[in-house]
Amino acid sequence: MKFKADEIASVIQKEIEDFRGLIQTAEVGRVIEVGDGIARCTGLSTAMSGEMVEFSNGTRGFAFNLEENSVGVVILGDYLKITEGDEVRSTGKLLSVPVGEALLGRMVDPLGVPLDGLGPVITGDSRPVEWQAAGVAERQPVKEPLQTGIKAIDAMTPIGRGQRELIIGDRKTGKTAIAIDTILNQKGTGVICVYVACGQRASSIAGVVEVLRQNGALDYTIVVAASSADPAPLQYIAPYAGAAMAEHFMYQGKHTLVVYDDLSKQAVAYRQLSLLMRRPPGREAFPGDVFYCHSRLLERAVKLNKELGGGSMTALPIIETLEGEVSAYIPTNVISITDGQIYLEPDLFWKGIRPAINVGISVSRVGGNAQTKAMKKIAGSLRLDLAAFRELEAFAQLGTELDKATQAQLDRGYRMVELLKQPQYVPLHVADQVVAIYAGTKGYFDKVPVNRVQAVEKELHDFIRTEHADMRDKLVAEAALTDEIEGMLKKALEAFVARQAAKS
């Protein structure tokens, strides 16, 4: 294709001829103090909270503190080029980010500027970063499941579309892995995912993006990245920007999933901003409104009612604890805001139980509403059985002689623990999960040595997929364990057990 320079020139010429420069009116102020990414300005008497302002060198910022005689502005960019006395102009617009299909598969910073070197994000739509969460009348109860593909979660702490489920744990316990597995499991379900990396190492973010790309999950995912090297204001707004990008799809009636990785780092960035703005410090030097900072963000996760299209935004906030301290300020805040938490423990992780979910204190307050009928039926007693097993296990360690029934219960428990283990980046379809857990709870694994449980489970999935695909398809279609399907499943499992016995 050859460009026609004349044509382009004439278009530009026409544009210039038609251009009628109107007088621009703006509210202005002056910078009286600048430093550490913060500017204090006089003037700007009609500035709104959160309004975008522009400095004379083109750098943008937003009004953060509205004081009697000055306005505290958070600078989104290089603050070293702004000097005292510089003019600052209000724009009359709230801080917004580009939204839309064009962002899918892209990695952007919290202002929507691409970071992946794939050219500009071409979209005409934008949306304010801060947005009022949907009210009570605009919502409907969380009923539809959002499958994470992780057996332990889908069976015992199920997540529904529109729910906020906290992932909490120490460093290196697999918090991000759960979130990534959940994103991978959304492939082909139409759920649009947003992964917000806030205060992470740039190398970890690159790692996550690579995993998503290799697994073909980037096509339906937006990555919003504010690494630990980015200024605090960007880290602070990153989750809100991610929420805005997801909301755009949600109000179109689509289902979305947002992962905030992680909110403890965002709270630290917010603390930095607030202290620089001279807001009074409270507990752990966090400002008094750090709870509101998180609650207004997580409240935006919602299942919309039918009139609004029935879209949803599921939020998976991540909180990193120090030495398992869940009673620290930020963890307690976020625990109280969310609809349940998945608690990860380093001890379990090092014992080889991965995902290292402590099923005892992990809960989902939406509970069974967000489970398929099949899963509900078989997982009902799983949590209690496992709790009973843990007690027995502690008792058995005392070396007491056990009766046969107790020993059998213990053996079943060991196998169930093995069965709930799952490698990273291998999410399972809910039908496969039902088959595995059904087999475990009904004792089809009792004869399998504990160390072979995972291998046999894999064989079971292959067996079901290849030889009983009709039963699996039915289970997928009906999502309920009807008598007919259960009968078919029993037969399949018996055949499988017989084959295993013949092998050994």
Place this chain on the structure above:
Amino acid sequence: MSDARIKSRPESVLEDPGARAVATLYAQSWITAARAQGVSDCHAELHSFVNDVLGGWPEFAEALMSDSVGRDEKLGILDRVIAPRASEFFVNFLRVLVRHGRLSLLPVIREVVIRLTEVESGKQRVRVRSARPLSQRSRDEICVSLRGRFGFDPILEESVDTGLLGGMVLQVGDTVFDSSLRSRLKMLRARLVEKAFNEIQSGRDRFSHPEGD
């Protein structure tokens, strides 16, 4: 003693907005009190004190405003030096400032008094930045149009900024009316970029399936 004044802040440093707010309070009270007591020539006295006394005798000004001189000493100086030569109303005002430790705000208070009196008499300052010095004709035109639009008598504070390329920028209070060539070019540039963006978008959409892949 050298006559170089010790400056508390360099010229480039803007004044503290908090100090201005306090000065405004004192200035308003001063004007109201003067009116209530029927003191008529108080403005001249204030200007003369700031210009001739404080401006003419920087050492004296420093002594009055310095923190190292105690409050009682300052009051003593006022009684001995100023009281015999000024009206009682003005000396009382200075005493109030000394008692509240706000004497250093006097120059700012004077400035605010000037502004407030201007506003009361229907005048307002308007900053005019233009690419070239204004001619008398354009000055008159600006005054007429401002009077017509805002209803006040403008006092123009002119400055030349060649960076504007052409046109001018008017600032009334915090509001800026920008008709400079620089801003217009900036606007045109933004529009052309946006247009190019739309062109790229429509070009790309032409080759893709409207309902996605």
